[in-house]
Amino acid sequence: MIIVMKRSASQEDIDTMIANVEGLGLKANVIQGTERTVIAAVGEERVAGISSLESGPGVDEVLPILAPYKLASRELKPESSTVTAGSLSVGNGTIGVMAGPCSVETSEQILACARAVKASGASALRGGAFKPRTSPYSFQGLKEDGLKMLAAARDETGLAIVTEVVSPDDVDLVSEYSDVLQIGARNMQNYRLLEAVGKSPRAVLLKRGPSATIDEFLLAAEYILDGGNLNVMLCERGVRTFESHTRFTLPLATVPYVQQRTHLPIVVDPSHGTGHTSLVTAMSKAAIAAGADGLIVEVHPNPDKAMSDGYQSMNFAQFEQMMTECRRIAEAVDRELGAMVAV
Known part of the structure; x- marks a missing residue:
């Protein structure tokens, strides 16, 4: 349920209500809105004494949350959320662009990518150091050495780092080097991993599973939010x-549909969504027109020699042209593409 505090509610009133909620065995999640504070009481709502919350100090009204995903729902937070991580900002009119190779291969490769995507207007560098692959014989990533290369690229360019974490045991290690923890499609319902990143101070990029419904997608995000990490x-x-x-079917109707139901920003991946370099620009422009809050695109210095996903990766010239065309679409819908946050 949602406890909406009055505009005149003091911090003491808010603290008292948090204590009352927790005293009933519920978890209190505080959302500071633009005009007032809302407390989400999450847990079994049929506990004895819950009606007493309505008469608490500073309370305006108590409302049920009808959606199964409580913290992600617009019922709790009508305003759209913005996620900021280092140089990256996603949401509320700013279209964050994350670009880089599928896999970190060498220092020279990742530095070249970082310089090129920054020059073209990207606001974050993506790159995989840990790679979950369908075949055990495929390239599995450079692991911590790859993370160090990503951190070195951030040191030179100032770009935020987006990289995948595949195990709860690796969350602290990956958090040490990155700004955004990516949860890959294969791990969307790895609940122990979701709980682990929910305790991390890093922002999280949660990818939809290839067979997941929207409700399953949002409930996966709920695990992270419930852990205390609201930067999802x-x-x-x-x-x-x-x-x-x-390679997959990219349903862009997801963008406005999800935005009607959650305050969380939504990013589109046209590289994995199509699997063909020649389709990435068109689907990126379509995603922006549909209202996407961000893009994540694969870019490689020499896609033909990439160790993974070269067939869907852009070269530097193609990415620069894509950004030029996407910027026109963004301007047409009164939004800003790929602006870096000063850090």
Whole structure:
């Protein structure tokens, strides 16, 4: 349920209500809105004494949260959230662009990518150091050495680092080097991992599983929010269908549909969503027109020689042209593309 505090409520009133909520065995999550404070009481709502919250000091009204995802719901927070991590800002009119290779391969490769994507207007560098692969014989990533290369690229360019974490045991290590923890599609319902990143101070980019419904997607985000980490971005990266002309089917209707139901920003991945370099620019422009809050795109100095996903990666010239075209779309819908936050 939602406890809406009066505009005149003091901090003492808010603290008292938090104590009252927790005294009933519920978890209190405080959301500071632009005009008033809201307390989400999460847990079993049929506990004895819950009606007493309505008469608490400074309380305006107590409302039920109807959506199964409580903390992610717009019922709790009508205003859209913005996630900021280092140079990256996503949400509320700012379209964050994360770009870089699928996998970190060498220091020279990742530095070249960082310089190029920054020059073209990206606001974050993406790159995989830990790579969960379908085949055990595929390249699995450079692990901590790759993380160090990403950190070195951040030191030179100032770009925030977005990289995947694949195990709860690695969350602290990856958090040490990165600004955004990516949860890949294979791990969207790895609940122990979601709980672990929920305790991390780093922002999280949660990718939709290829067979996940929207409710399952938002409930996965709920695990992270429930852990105390409110800096969550959703990512539509395509779903598995009967079609074979693309790697996945990229449903851009997800963008406005999700935005009606959650305050969390949503990012689109046209690289994984299509699996074809030639389609990435068109789908990036379409995503912006649909209202996406961000893009995550694969870029490599020499896609033909990439150790993973080269067939869907752009080279530097292609990415620069994509950004030029996307910037026109963003301007047409009164939004800003890829602006870096000063850090």
